[in-house]
Amino acid sequence: MPDSNPTTTATDESADATEPPASGTNRAEITVETDPREERVEEPLLEIRNLQLEFETHEGTVHALNGVDLDVYPGEIVGLVGETGCGKSVTARSVLGILDDNANILGGEITYRGTDLLTLSEAERRELRGDQIAMIFQEPMKSLNPAFTIEDQLTTVIERHTDRDSSAARARALELLEDLGLPDPEDVLESYPHELSGGMAQRVLIALALSCEPDLILADEPTTALDVTIQAQILDLLVDLQEKYDTSVLIITHNLGVIDRVTSRVNVMYAGSVVESGPTGRVFETPLHPYTQGLVEAIPMPGRDELSGIDGEVPDLDDPPAGCRYEPRCPVSEEHCKTYDPPMTVVSDPETPERREVRCIHYEPDQPGDPGVVLDE
Amino acid sequence: MSESGPLIQVRNLKKYYPITGGLLGRTKDRVKAVDDVSFDIHRGETLGIAGESGCGKTTVAETIVRLLDPTDGTIHYDGRDITNLKQRELRSLRADIGLVPQDPFSSLNPRMRVRDIVSEPLDTHRDMDSEAVTERVAELLDQVGLREEYMYRYPHEFSGGQRQRIAIARALALDPSFVVLDEPTSALDVSVQAKVLELLEDLQDEFDLTYLFITHNLSVMDYIADRILIMYVGNIVERGPTDRMFADPHHPYTEALLSAVPRIGEDDDPIVLDGDVPSPRNPPSGCVFHTRCPYASDACSAEKPVLNEIGENWESRCLFEDPRAAVQRRFDDESGAEGAAANESTSTTDD
Numbered sequence: 001m002p003d004s005n006p007t008t009t010a011t012d013e014s015a016d017a018t019e020p021p022a023s024g025t026n027r028a029e030i031t032v033e034t035d036p037r038e039e040r041v042e043e044p045l046l047e048i049r050n051l052q053l054e055f056e057t058h059e060g061t062v063h064a065l066n067g068v069d070l071d072v073y074p075g076e077i078v079g080l081v082g083e084t085g086c087g088k089s090v091t092a093r094s095v096l097g098i099l100d101d102n103a104n105i106l107g108g109e110i111t112y113r114g115t116d117l118l119t120l121s122e123a124e125r126r127e128l129r130g131d132q133i134a135m136i137f138q139e140p141m142k143s144l145n146p147a148f149t150i151e152d153q154l155t156t157v158i159e160r161h162t163d164r165d166s167s168a169a170r171a172r173a174l175e176l177l178e179d180l181g182l183p184d185p186e187d188v189l190e191s192y193p194h195e196l197s198g199g200m201a202q203r204v205l206i207a208l209a210l211s212c213e214p215d216l217i218l219a220d221e222p223t224t225a226l227d228v229t230i231q232a233q234i235l236d237l238l239v240d241l242q243e244k245y246d247t248s249v250l251i252i253t254h255n256l257g258v259i260d261r262v263t264s265r266v267n268v269m270y271a272g273s274v275v276e277s278g279p280t281g282r283v284f285e286t287p288l289h290p291y292t293q294g295l296v297e298a299i300p301m302p303g304r305d306e307l308s309g310i311d312g313e314v315p316d317l318d319d320p321p322a323g324c325r326y327e328p329r330c331p332v333s334e335e336h337c338k339t340y341d342p343p344m345t346v347v348s349d350p351e352t353p354e355r356r357e358v359r360c361i362h363y364e365p366d367q368p369g370d371p372g373v374v375l376d377e
Numbered sequence: 378m379s380e381s382g383p384l385i386q387v388r389n390l391k392k393y394y395p396i397t398g399g400l401l402g403r404t405k406d407r408v409k410a411v412d413d414v415s416f417d418i419h420r421g422e423t424l425g426i427a428g429e430s431g432c433g434k435t436t437v438a439e440t441i442v443r444l445l446d447p448t449d450g451t452i453h454y455d456g457r458d459i460t461n462l463k464q465r466e467l468r469s470l471r472a473d474i475g476l477v478p479q480d481p482f483s484s485l486n487p488r489m490r491v492r493d494i495v496s497e498p499l500d501t502h503r504d505m506d507s508e509a510v511t512e513r514v515a516e517l518l519d520q521v522g523l524r525e526e527y528m529y530r531y532p533h534e535f536s537g538g539q540r541q542r543i544a545i546a547r548a549l550a551l552d553p554s555f556v557v558l559d560e561p562t563s564a565l566d567v568s569v570q571a572k573v574l575e576l577l578e579d580l581q582d583e584f585d586l587t588y589l590f591i592t593h594n595l596s597v598m599d600y601i602a603d604r605i606l607i608m609y610v611g612n613i614v615e616r617g618p619t620d621r622m623f624a625d626p627h628h629p630y631t632e633a634l635l636s637a638v639p640r641i642g643e644d645d646d647p648i649v650l651d652g653d654v655p656s657p658r659n660p661p662s663g664c665v666f667h668t669r670c671p672y673a674s675d676a677c678s679a680e681k682p683v684l685n686e687i688g689e690n691w692e693s694r695c696l697f698e699d700p701r702a703a704v705q706r707r708f709d710d711e712s713g714a715e716g717a718a719a720n721e722s723t724s725t726t727d728d
Contacts, residue, residue: 083566084537183652197653198430227429228593229650229669232637236649254566257639261647284641298571300600301640302623307600309571313536 043114044071045216045248051094051108053087060318064090066272066325067108069344069357070250072216077242077249079259079280082269083295085314088252091269092218096135097125112216131161134209138221140201144193150177150204151189154211161212176207179244181237199230206237210245220252235262256299260284265354268292271315271325274344278356282349288358290330324361337361382456383417384555384587385441390414390450392436396658408658410436412611413450418555423581423588425602425619427595427634429654432608434591438557441589442474443467454555472502475548479560481540485532491518491543492528498550517546520583522576538569542576549580559591574601595638599623604690607631610665611657613684617691627693629700630666664696672700 053065065087072078082088093099095110097117110117112133117125137143145153154173158164164172170189177185180203193201202222209217219238223231239262242249251263259266259280266283268276268291276289287293294310312329321327327337344357345364392411395404411433418424426434439445441452443459451460459470478484485494495517496510505513515525521542532540541561548556558577562570574597581588590601598605598619605622607615607630615628626632636648650669655661661668667677676696684692 083568199653227654228595228637229429229633230653231639232647232649233651235639236647255639256567256641257643260641260643261639281642295568296641298568299641300571300574300596302599304600307571307574309575310568313538 042073044111045074045113046070046072046095046250047109047111048091048095049109049111051091051110052106053090053094053099054104054106055100056102056104057318062317063320064103064272064317065094066320066341068269068272069274070267070277072248072250074215074248075242075246076265077239077251077263079263079266080250080252080269080274081254081256081259081266083254083314085271085317086269087272088269089220092135092220092250092252095218096129096133097122098129098135130157130212130214132214133216133218134212134214136202136205136209136217136219136222139225140198140205141193141225143205144201146193148192149189150191150193150196154189154204154208157208158211172211173207176211177204179210179241180204180207181233197230198226199233202226202230202234203237206234206241210241210247213245213247215247217247217249218252219249221254222251223258224253224255231258238262256284256295268295271320272317273325273359275326275359276357277344278349279352279354282352282354282356286349286351288347288356288363289326289360290332291326294329294331324359332362334361384420384455385418385589386451386453387417387437387441388415388451390437390440390452391448392433392440392445393448406658408656409611409660410657411440412657412660414608414611414613415450416606416613416616418587418589420554420587421581421585422603423590423601425590425592425598425605426608427592427598427605428608429593429634431610431654431657433611433657434608435559437608438559438589438591442476442557443470468502472498472551473553473555475551475553475556477541477544477548477556477558477561480564481537481544482564484544485540487532489531490528491530491532494532494543495528495547495550498547502551513550514546517549518543520549520580521546536569537565538573541565541573545573545576545580549584552584553586555587555589557589557591560593561590562597563592563594570597577601595623595635596640607634610655610660612665612694614666614695615693616684617688617693621688621691627687627691627700628666628695629670629672631693632700633669633671664694 048068048070051065051068055062055064068087068091070080070091080088080091094105095117105118151170151173154176155166155169158169158172159166173189174185177188182188182200182203188196188200188204196204222238223234226234235258238249251259253259263280265278266280267274268283268289270291276283276287276292283292284296287296294308297308298310300307310329315321315325315328321338323339323341324337327333330337340361342359342361342364344359347356347358347363349356390411391413393407393409396406396408397403398405414437426437428434436445440447443462447460451458453459454470462470492511492514495514499505499510499513514528518525518527523539523542523546532543535543562573565573578601580586592598602619605616605619606613607628609630615622615626615631622631623635626635633648633650648671652669655665655668661678663678663681664673667673670677680696682694682696684694687693
């Protein structure tokens with residue numbers, strides 16, 4: 001679907017033109033190529049292209065997603081990071097088809113194993129949920145039904161999505177809880193949610209998500225409600241289980257440290273768009289998008305005496321900026337940014353064979369500008 | 378005002394909550410939320426209290442400003458014993474203490490305008506006419522980086538960062554010398570958090586404020602606090618100057634906590650502790666951390682360690698002089714070979 005793919009890949013001629021203009025210091029050595037040197041051979045498991053979504057509210061229309069592009073490849077842990085209200089949870093909910101009634105998908109595709117999910121009926125999507133795509137929600141305590149034991153909740157799902165009878169389902173539930181490192185799985189099965197600690201409840205939720213051996217797990221802030229030592233346990237567990245079950249995980253969080261610890265690739269989201277994507281280490285080391293740069297510099301770190309933060313506020317999405325949505329806060333914006341909403345551009349980074357993309361005018365081959373990043377030392 | 382000595386002196390502070398039950402409502406058990414905690418807060422410094430949920434950090438703060446009554450111990454504020462002050466006597470104390478709560482979305486009354494929210498302490502403690510109040514509110518809003526005309530708006534019209542600035546303006550209304558900040562940036566996004574932390578530092582310089590800063594976020598702590606108390610199940614397990622403690626943590630819990638924080642650009646594998654934090658209702662015997670300590674020995678469950686001095690103004694509640702070496706031994710690949718030889722304190726328990 002080349003037409004719907006907003007990613008621009010510059011031609012050879014324009015690659016020459018991207019040699020940075022001579023003026024200014026600290027110029028980026030960035031080249032734009034026809035093919036990124038090592039294009040992945042595999043097809044993505046999940047491919048989101050140009051997803052646009054609005055919410056109708058009493059106060060007007062909220063333009064929540066403004067052309068989201070995102071890939072999840074088989075067997076990878078990939079991150080989606082962004083601040084409150086950037087649309088990261090809405091993106092995950094669109095994939096599952098569990099949006100609120102006031103949401104309208106205006107355009108784009110969500111392709112899972114070659115099928116556009118947006119063309120499926122509700123019954124067909126329900127089949128996919130749990131069976132192939134599962135979700136782990138933020139607050140474990142609120143996601144479990146307080147009136148049923150863990151055994152009831154696990155076996156119901158297992159019986160529904162697999163052909164196990166009740167005793168086989170119970171055996172499977174026990175096996176899952178053991179996999180999740182719960183000390184007394186038998187006791188946990190008989191427990192009600194309130195009898196579990198936050199960390200235990202989150203393990204049970206992960207067991208629920210894994211119970212049907214899905215190919216894709218969407219984990220929405222899976223450790224945000226947990227203490228840091230418990231968070232470290234759950235992150236370790238997610239990495240181990242991803243390997244054991246060979247599933248793909250899209251982990252959604254506002255915490256850049258969590259992303260850095262567990263993901264191989266990251267997508268940075270701002271005000272309804274993915275503004276940068278690439279291999280996690282490189283993106284955080286040399287962020288390209290001015291927003292990613294601001295975000296990385298705002299984190300308190302050892303030896304960092306000054307925090308810059310980002311001026312201004314996230315735009316109101318009932319009346320978003322007409323051009324680039326980061327323009328009002330961007331320290332390197334140009335006049336053109338006020339009216340022009342840039343597409344994703346592939347940027348080649350000499351330090352990595354992996355694909356890096358950024359949604360900023362400064363990286364487009366035919367646009368002038370200084371992204372202020374040196375990729376090639 | 379006595380100008381010498383610490384602003385706040387806390388000695389052997391305990392806060393126990395009774396668990397009652399049965400027909401007669403007898404006390405069956407006690408939750409030891411804070412168990413024998415002593416520390417000073419010096420004038421003009423930022424003292425941090427860090428720890429995980431239920432470690433007692435908020436209870437300590439609420440007890441020393443007498444929002445809660447201590448079970449035992451003493452609290453001196455500016456040289457004066459405030460442990461047993463009556464509610465009426467607490468009034469003047471309260472005027473000298475500002476509080477910034479955690480959640481700017483629930484702490485501001487949605488039916489009040491910003492002017493009335495910020496000036497509420499002035500109404501209670503000062504006799505000012507309306508014009509003077511308006512003037513003072515305008516001044517406070519300016520100090521926290523908000524526009525004067527915002528005073529006629531309602532909280533819902535503001536973002537999280539702006540609301541937290543309103544809460545800070547209110548805390549400063551009476552020119553306090555001491556401000557308690559309980560997780561003031563935990564509900565904020567990281568780009569906004571950075572701005573609020575900067576503001577807090579500027580205000581501290583400008584008004585000579587003493588801060589008690591409570592957070593579970595060690596990165597924030599590293600940035601803002603001069604000294605830190607690390608708490609675990611109602612006990613201080615380590616205290617000392619932030620920079621030295623974070624560069625070279627002594628207590629195994631401090632080290633695990635620091636290592637567990639996911640940071641960008643970090644290659645080391647984190648130390649992952651087993652199990653959950655124990656309940657303060659039934660704290661472990663001996664060292665409170667021994668049930669999760671990566672190299673606890675039998676001695677740790679029998680003997681409760683005291684806070685031992687390990688450096689200048691730096692103390693750690695661990696039986697061992699050098700737990701770090703033992704941690705390293707354990708995590709070294711060679712630990713199996715060297716474990717017995719290097720073990721002067723039977724502290725390694727290789728499994």
